[in-house]
Amino acid sequence: MLRYSDILKLKEEGFSLRSIASSTGNSRQKVTEVTERAKQKGLVGPFDDEMTDKWIEEFLFPEKSLESSGRYPIDFDHVHKELAKPNVTLSLLHYEYEIECRANKKIPYSYRSFVRHYSTYANKHKATLRIRRKPGEIMEVDWAGSTTFIIDRDTGEKVKAYVFVATLPCSQLSYAEASLSMDLSAWITCHNHAYTYFGGSTQIVVPDNLKTGVTKNTSRELVLNPTYREMAEHYGTVIMPARVSAPKDKSSVEGSVGAISTWIIAALRHSHCFSIDELDREVQTKLEEFNQRPFTRKDGSRFTAFEQEERFALSPLPDSFYKLSTWRTAKVRPDYHISVDSMFYSVPYEYINRQVEVRLTEQLIEIYFNHMRIASHKRMNGRFGQLSTQHDHMPDNHRLYIDQTPANAKEWAEEVGPNTLKVVDFLLDTIQPEKLALQSIFSLKKMERRYSKYEIERACKMIITMTNRPTVKSIQSLLVSNKKNDAEQELKRKSENTNKHYGFMRGAAYYGGVDHNE
Template identity: 75%
Template sequence: MIHYRKILELQDEGISLRGISASTGNSRQKVTEILTIAKKKGLECPLEEEMTDQWIEEFLYPEKTLEGSGRQPLNFDHIHKELAKPNVTLSLLHYEYESECRSNHRIPYSYRSFVRHYSKYANKHKATLRIRRKPGEIMEVDWAGSTSSIIDRDTGESIKAYIFVATLPCSQISYAEATLSMDLSSWITAHNRAYEYFGGSTQIVVPDNLKASVTKHTTSELVLNPTYREMADYYSTVVMPARVRAPKDKPSVEGAVGIISTWIIGALRNERCFSLDELNKEVWKKLEEFNYRPFTRKEGCRMSAFEEEEKFALSPLPSMPYKMSQWKTAKVRPDYHISTESMFYSVPYEYINQQVELKVSDDLVEIFFNHMRVASHKRLYGKFGQLSTVRDHMPDNHRLYMDQTPDAAIEWAEGIGPATLKVVQYIMDTTSVEKQAIQSIFSLKKSERRYTKYEIERACKMITSMTKRPTVKSVQALLKSNKKSDAEQELKRNIEISETNYGFTRGASYYGGKDK
């Protein structure tokens, strides 16, 4: 056995290569090789007691013990990188390794030895062991059992603040945030900020069975909170809640909660914060200290492990964070409106008395029937009882009634011509009951079904030249008269054209007779 420990200690004392070689009985070339590899791998004095010559040899030459058995050596860096890829497992890599050994006529390691050697390598040289977790695969979330507090400026009262914790098991990096409630809004907002802190989303989210995340969870059925499910879909992730009373399903966040309770909540016990923003600034300072604390048994820290071995595997975030919405149910009223928060929104009248789902966000109300959106409205704020009604949602008779307004009458007349507008304004000004005037004008509007705009304008122009008191009936009579007159003139014109083109007669002289 080469005296690795002695070589490193003599080099640390400043002994020359010649002196180290003479003292240990190894060639200067071998001593130089050992010192170069040790420097490259960051092995420096002072050495810990557990770092024996055998430990140092395995650390500097991990492949040496494997090659001595006559088996195909393992490429640990390749294995570690491949395990980071989706759907790649150690069993798959062992199968590929075994096939390669057979093609090279070398003896492969068994699967058990393959896993053991990789585990030893990853524990010594890497921050993460990918047998347990893949990078970017899971984010575990929970509320800390202990609480913090803020001080009310006016009353001096202490107000509870709850700590949300999210952990990525692969690198063990965590995110923490204080909220004043554990309701759905706080839960969703904390998730948004956790994703923003990590710079990406994971494939799976593992929460506890809170009401904010799970509506029902049994061995045969899982029903997620609709808003939480929608948030997961927005970030292209899957929610897999821990089993009821099974904290082992999310051990990383359970462990992080305990540590954060000490290093954040406990560390801030003497701080006096007067707002949630102040408290979160202090929480995030302690969080940075926590994530940058060096590992006790490995090189690096949680943040460096995340940056080097997990961040690349996170899915990119959407351009905007998820905007929370609430899901409710309502029954469509006989007036084809639904009610939410004392505001009324229309639905197509065909859905009267049907049960529908509402998706209510800060600026939009969407209505679904059998998972199909049937209506959407801008959300109403302010005075209770406001209505948002879409014209196309009304039955035909309601739509016709709603269209019969003075403004609609004037707008129609302007579209026909100045003479029509003059008649309409006269009728509205001289009729004592507005509703009667509107009905009269819209009966004239129906004339568009039989007459062109030109014909209506011409009739109105003629009637205003005949009398200063035009009526709708007189205009309608003139339309009918003009139509008849136009038809007669058209018929006469057609006859004249026919006679001009074809109305010639051969005289008697043509047939040998005499014209009289």
């Protein structure tokens, strides 16, 4: 066996490759290969008693021990890299390895030996073992069973505080945050902060079956809290709650909860914090120490494992946090409004007496019917009873009434004609208060449903010639009278044309006499 330790020691002492080769009896090519591989693997002295030449050979050249068995060597770096990809398993990689062996007419390792050798390699050379957990696949979340506290400055009373825990099972990197409550707002806020801490989102989130996140979870049906589901959609992830009474479904976070209860919550037992922000700063300090603590059975820490093996696999975060929203149901009132916190928001009048879903954020109210958004309003604050009514939500008759302002009335009159404008101006100038004048003009405007603009303009022209004080009622009477006269004249005209051009009376000439009309 090569004297690996001697080669590396002489290299660290500054001897040249030629001198090392002469001293150890190896070729310069072999010395170069050993020193380069040690540099790649980060192997440096001093070497303890356990780091024998055999150990160093297995560390630097794991494939050599496999070659001695006479079977086709396994490219462990390739296997470890491929396992990070979605849906890739050791079973698939072993199948591809067997195909490669047959192509090269070599004897492959069995699947069991393939898995065992990979596990040995990963445990010795890599920060993570990817057989069970893929990087960036899962984030497990829960509230720690143990609690901590803050002290009320005024009374000296201890106020209970809770600790949120999120863990990435692949690298075991964890996040923790102190909170005064375990309600939906705190739950969503802690998720936002966890994603920021990790610098990305995972494909799946595995929570416990707490009521703030999961409404119902049975073998046949899963119903998530709408806000929690919406948060998952915002981050492009999927919520898959652990099965009821199945702690193994989120074993990593259960283990992290226990460790954090010791290294963070118990470690802060002598601390005296007077606000939740102060307590959370202490938690974050202990969290950094926890994630930087070296592993006991392999090199590195949770943080280095995350940097080397998992950060690359996380999905990028959206440009902004998920903004907390809550959902309610409401019934549309006969005035086509719904009530939310004693404020009233309109919906299209077609949904009167329908049950709708309402999404509330700090700035916005969104109204849904059968999962389709039918209205949105800026959320109102201040005194109760305020109305937010959109013009398009009103029935036609309401819309016409609301549109009545002096400016709109004059604009309509100008479209009809100059005489109508004179009448409208007279009504606005003489009738007080202005609201009564607008009501009269609205009555005149409604005549457009039965009469054309030409007929209204003609009636206004006639009333102006008759009196200096026109009224809407007199105009309405003229419209009826004119309509009747026009109908009579049209009937008379048609009768005359029929007798003149379409008669069937035979003249005298037909009977051999003289027709005097010719």
